[in-house]
Amino acid sequence: EIVMTQSPATLSVSPGERATLSCRASQSVSSYLAWYQQKPGQAPRLLIYGASTRATGIPARFSGSGSGTEFTLTISSLQSEDFAVYYCQQYNNWPPLTFGGGTKVEIK
Amino acid sequence: QVKLVESGGGLVKPGGSLRLSCAASGFTFSDYYMSWIRQAPGKGLEWVSYITSSGSTIYYADSVKGRFTISRDNAKNSLYLQMNSLRAEDTAVYYCARGSRYYAPGPNWFDPWGQGTLVTVSS
Numbered sequence: 001e002i003v004m005t006q007s008p009a010t011l012s013v014s015p016g017e018r019a020t021l022s023c024r025a026s027q028s029v030s031s032y033l034a035w036y037q038q039k040p041g042q043a044p045r046l047l048i049y050g051a052s053t054r055a056t057g058i059p060a061r062f063s064g065s066g067s068g069t070e071f072t073l074t075i076s077s078l079q080s081e082d083f084a085v086y087y088c089q090q091y092n093n094w095p096p097l098t099f100g101g102g103t104k105v106e107i108k
Numbered sequence: 109q110v111k112l113v114e115s116g117g118g119l120v121k122p123g124g125s126l127r128l129s130c131a132a133s134g135f136t137f138s139d140y141y142m143s144w145i146r147q148a149p150g151k152g153l154e155w156v157s158y159i160t161s162s163g164s165t166i167y168y169a170d171s172v173k174g175r176f177t178i179s180r181d182n183a184k185n186s187l188y189l190q191m192n193s194l195r196a197e198d199t200a201v202y203y204c205a206r207g208s209r210y211y212a213p214g215p216n217w218f219d220p221w222g223q224g225t226l227v228t229v230s231s
Contacts, residue, residue: 002208046219087153095167097155103180
């Protein structure tokens with residue numbers, strides 16, 4: 001089973017600042033990585049797939065990068081609606097499909 | 109628009125059973141693989157099960173294997189999860205989510221997700 005590790009667990013950022021979230025896989029997942037955003041009381045929403053492709057309707061301030069075992073989600077200028085929990089998920093080696101533990105982006 | 113609506117959650121005693129349903133609309137249901145994913149209260153996401161578009165191939169997480177059964181009815185645009193021998197640790201919000209199209213070599217990302225249905229296992 002591929003273990004996905006996200007860091008930090010909590011990121012405190014001021015509105016307008018850049019946020020950088022990390023996701024590490026226990027073995028290579030190539031570029032088969034997705035990112036999701038989850039707000040309180042809501043279902044997760046797909047942001048990025050293929051490590052760097054934005055899903056339909058996702059603003060350009062969200063960008064993904066990386067391959068192999070190291071991945072990054074960058075939010076270039078945080079808006080109020082971006083404060084949420086973010087999860088990565090690998091789909092290179094399955095079953096099982098595995099998620100990271102999440103990074104909570106909170107207002108500083 | 110593409111929509112997934114789960115139902116069937118509730119309070120059940122340990123050892124009991126529950127059947128979840130997911131009604132799909134706004135897309136050709138029979139073209140897509142589907143999954144169930146759960147989230148325990150205050151915790152992260154855990155993939156539970158996956159079924160191909162025809163229902164011919166199914167995968168389960170080890171934590172539910174032998175207790176849960178995923179199925180689908182393409183004529184009714186519906187996905188199901190039969191949960192037996194429920195345990196306290198099965199308490200979670202259960203989401204259905206759309207996966208790959210039928211021609212994909214395997215599962216990929218999930219988009220969209222339903223709003224979820226809460227299953228509580230407690231005496």
